[in-house]
Amino acid sequence: MLEVETPTYYTATKKYDLSFPSLEADIEADIVVIGGGFSGINTALELAEQGFSNIVVLEAKYLGYGGTGRNGGQIMAGIGHDLEAIKKDIGDEGLRTIFAISDQGSKIIQDRIKKYDIKADFCHGYGYLGFNERQTKTLRSWENEFKSLDKTNDIYLLTGPDVNKVIGSDAYKSALVHMGAGHVHSLNLLLGEAKALSSLGARIYEYSPALEVSYGETVHVRTAKGSVKAKKMLWACDGFLNKMEPSLDKKTINTYAFQLMTEPLSDELIERISPIRGAYSDIRPIIDYYRVTKENRLLFGSATRYVEHIPLDLKHYNRQLMLQIFPYLKDVNIDLAWGGPMACSANLFPQIGSLINHPNVFYVQGYSGFGVTPSHIICKVLAAGIAEQSNYYNYYKLISRIHHRDIVGKHAFRPSILTVAKCWHQLSGFWTGRR
Numbered sequence: 001m002l003e004v005e006t007p008t009y010y011t012a013t014k015k016y017d018l019s020f021p022s023l024e025a026d027i028e029a030d031i032v033v034i035g036g037g038f039s040g041i042n043t044a045l046e047l048a049e050q051g052f053s054n055i056v057v058l059e060a061k062y063l064g065y066g067g068t069g070r071n072g073g074q075i076m077a078g079i080g081h082d083l084e085a086i087k088k089d090i091g092d093e094g095l096r097t098i099f100a101i102s103d104q105g106s107k108i109i110q111d112r113i114k115k116y117d118i119k120a121d122f123c124h125g126y127g128y129l130g131f132n133e134r135q136t137k138t139l140r141s142w143e144n145e146f147k148s149l150d151k152t153n154d155i156y157l158l159t160g161p162d163v164n165k166v167i168g169s170d171a172y173k174s175a176l177v178h179m180g181a182g183h184v185h186s187l188n189l190l191l192g193e194a195k196a197l198s199s200l201g202a203r204i205y206e207y208s209p210a211l212e213v214s215y216g217e218t219v220h221v222r223t224a225k226g227s228v229k230a231k232k233m234l235w236a237c238d239g240f241l242n243k244m245e246p247s248l249d250k251k252t253i254n255t256y257a258f259q260l261m262t263e264p265l266s267d268e269l270i271e272r273i274s275p276i277r278g279a280y281s282d283i284r285p286i287i288d289y290y291r292v293t294k295e296n297r298l299l300f301g302s303a304t305r306y307v308e309h310i311p312l313d314l315k316h317y318n319r320q321l322m323l324q325i326f327p328y329l330k331d332v333n334i335d336l337a338w339g340g341p342m343a344c345s346a347n348l349f350p351q352i353g354s355l356i357n358h359p360n361v362f363y364v365q366g367y368s369g370f371g372v373t374p375s376h377i378i379c380k381v382l383a384a385g386i387a388e389q390s391n392y393y394n395y396y397k398l399i400s401r402i403h404h405r406d407i408v409g410k411h412a413f414r415p416s417i418l419t420v421a422k423c424w425h426q427l428s429g430f431w432t433g434r435r
């Protein structure tokens with residue numbers, strides 16, 4: 001079993017010494033949020049900025065315990081993995097509408113960092129990497145799409161020897177550079193957002209898992225030592241829902257991603273790895289993703305390619321993948337390795353909406369390993385749905401129409417289901433230009 005309590009780069013380098021009490025009273029709120037990651041904190045902050053002050057956030061462990069505190073920190077363009085997968089639900093016009101906001105995540109994050117003076121080490125520069133001509137063709141189409149949305153940042157495609165201008169590896173044949181994207185210290189970003197949320201009057205409780213939830217005109221959430229009564233509620237647990245709401249549990253399935261952190265590297269080695277000090281990912285159906293940090297470390301992450309399993313030695317597993325890209329790092333020490341679950345939806349697109357027969361109970365989940373940037377878009381949309389106001393309300397009505405398929409047998413046959421899904425996903429990459 002994967003040990004989720006393992007220290008990560010983020011917990012080792014966090015800049016905010018924030019802690020919040022556990023709930024030990026019976027209280028009331030306008031909105032109660034279950035989950036203290038990006039989804040819960042960002043939605044609450046969006047609502048607080050609109051004037052909602054009586055908000056309560058309940059976190060079972062500590063803020064950022066889930067995917068927010070164990071991800072790659074990549075700031076990428078887009079929302080889901082493939083917008084074509086939701087076309088049958090919302091049509092061509094709906095696709096164009098969602099595409100129009102798909103690049104806003106980076107701007108939302110940068111604006112929030114500036115507004116609340118968050119120490120999150122945001123760094124510009126992202127490289128989408130291709131191994132062959134099929135992928136280069138895909139990157140050419142992405143270049144046109146990115147440029148149609150972003151008129152202010154440098155976006156350009158490099159091929160052949162020019163690829164080494166942005167990435168120090170001979171593995172790639174092409175690189176699409178997007179200087180509006182980049183990377184961030186995701187845990188510091190979350191903690192800075194939580195500090196801002198608290199300053200706006202919201203109440204945050206850590207180590208306060210929801211034990212029982214009763215729906216109705218008023219929602220009642222019971223914890224070990226207290227309770228919350230609220231007019232509205234949000235489930236924001238993603239891969240850590242733990243069967244608490246069966247109707248949501250059956251819509252996603254957890255797979256795992258793994259990362260390592262190297263020892264601090266010399267300036268010369270960092271310059272060789274990443275002349276733009278950026279973040280990177282290839283465009284295969286199951287990607288390698290990595291970036292350099294402010295402390296001159298390399299973070300390198302991936303997931304199992306075909307057979308769903310948890311490697312016995314995470315350092316060794318990710319090190320072998322890293323050396324395929326950077327063989328000259330063979331003598332570099334690995335200081336930490338960690339992993340964690342990520343909730344995947346059947347169409348690999350985030351899910352938002354309200355529960356059937358309970359219109360005051362909302363949810364967000366299913367980022368499918370693509371959550372740091374999209375969560376900031378999705379939560380702005382979700383907050384508009386909860387508040388039933390703002391310019392994003394129409395986006396909420398559109399995205400909440402997307403059908404969420406059940407994943408049958410997910411608990412009994414999880415490894416088998418994911419192995420079949422990964423093999424199919426890899427195969428489909430040949431005709432989508434991603435293999």
